[in-house]
Amino acid sequence: MNTLLEICVDDPMGIEAAVAGGADRIELCSALELGGLTPSPALLEKALRTGCPTHMMIRPRAGGFVLSEDEAALMVEEIGLAVGRGVAGIVVGALRAQGGLDGEALARFRDAARNATIILHRAIDLLPDPVAAVREAVALGYDGILSSGGAPSAIEGMATLAAMVETAGDRLSIIAGAGVTPDNVARLVATTGVREVHASASRPGPEPDGATLRLGFAKGPRRATDEAIVAQLRAALAGRTIGDE
Numbered sequence: 065m066n067t068l069l070e071i072c073v074d075d076p077m078g079i080e081a082a083v084a085g086g087a088d089r090i091e092l093c094s095a096l097e098l099g100g101l102t103p104s105p106a107l108l109e110k111a112l113r114t115g116c117p118t119h120m121m122i123r124p125r126a127g128g129f130v131l132s133e134d135e136a137a138l139m140v141e142e143i144g145l146a147v148g149r150g151v152a153g154i155v156v157g158a159l160r161a162q163g164g165l166d167g168e169a170l171a172r173f174r175d176a177a178r179n180a181t182i183i184l185h186r187a188i189d190l191l192p193d194p195v196a197a198v199r200e201a202v203a204l205g206y207d208g209i210l211s212s213g214g215a216p217s218a219i220e221g222m223a224t225l226a227a228m229v230e231t232a233g234d235r236l237s238i239i240a241g242a243g244v245t246p247d248n249v250a251r252l253v254a255t256t257g258v259r260e261v262h263a264s265a266s267r268p269g270p271e272p273d274g275a276t277l278r279l280g281f282a283k284g285p286r287r288a289t290d291e292a293i294v295a296q297l298r299a300a301l302a303g304r305t306i307g308d309e
Contacts, residue, residue: 067253067301068260070119070239071294072096074103078266078289079111085265085294089117091155096264097286098126099186102142105149112150119153119183120146122173129159129166129187136169143176153180155210157187164191165200174205183208186241189215194224198231198238208237210262217243218252218261225256246296250303261301265293 071082072091082090092111093100100121111118122142124135131139136158143154156173158166165188174182184201188194194214201209211228213221218240228238240252241262249261266287276282 067258069294069297069301070241070260070262071265071289072100072241072262073111073289074100074107075288076107076110079107079114081289081291082265082294083114083116085291086298087116087294089119089152090114091119091121091262093121093123095126096266097283099123100155101126105145108146108149108151117152119155119181120151121155121185122146123156123185129157129190130161131158131166131169136172139169140172140176143173147176147178147180151180153177153183153207155183155185157185159187159190165197167200167204170201170204170206181207183210183239185210186212189213189221195227195231198228198236202232202235206236208239208260210239210241212240212242213256215242218256219243219248222252222255225252225258229257244297246293246300249297249300253301261297263293263297265289265297267293 068088070089071087073079073082074093074096092103094103095101101123122139124138154177158169160166184206188197191197212218213224215221237260238258239260239262240258244261244263267290268285269288271285272282
């Protein structure tokens with residue numbers, strides 16, 4: 065079985081590099097340095113014009129995932145707009161202040177997504193038991209979960225990811241993300257059993273000038289999606305799956 069390769073991007077050049085490198089799907093965001101926020105309508109239109117299936121991040125601000133009512137309502141509206149424009153899927157997350165998934169908000173997002181795919185993002189990695197949360201996501205009708213297994217990287221979280229895959233079965237897809245590279249992706253897939261992987265496939269860009277840094281407009285170099293790394297990921301996955309076909 066082939067493993068799906070999703071590349072997260074946050075600018076026009078990233079969209080082009082992901083598609084040219086052979087990505088199966090784009091996760092479209094803004095501000096990946098903040099973990100990904102809702103992208104602009106114009107950037108979404110550019111992604112959709114490529115014909116590559118696009119999942120759109122719906123996250124109104126940086127920081128944690130405990131939402132106010134106004135934020136949740138805004139996300140519902142943004143989901144509706146994204147689905148109306150033709151996205152293949154949307155990516156969301158919400159946690160309760162007292163701990164655990166915010167099932168009420170997540171159910172509202174599921175309803176707003178209508179027939180589009182809906183993915184629970186790495187907010188799940190903040191929970192003490194991501195495996196148990198898989199059952200909640202299944203009950204809510206989610207189609208996938210993006211996770212590192214509760215660890216800083218998917219490689220470090222492989223044991224938990226494998227347990228999440230076993231718990232999910234065929235009811236939803238576990239998407240392994242965080243620190244996924246051409247050098248480790250085959251081992252990650254073989255060890256966990258995930259059928260989808262998520263990567264930035266990026267390199268650091270040029271260092272911002274001193275004035276930009278001094279005035280707080282940047283904290284360091286922006287990362288840029290690299291077509292060659294996307295292609296290397298694609299090749300590493302093909303090398304693993306060729307023997308299974």
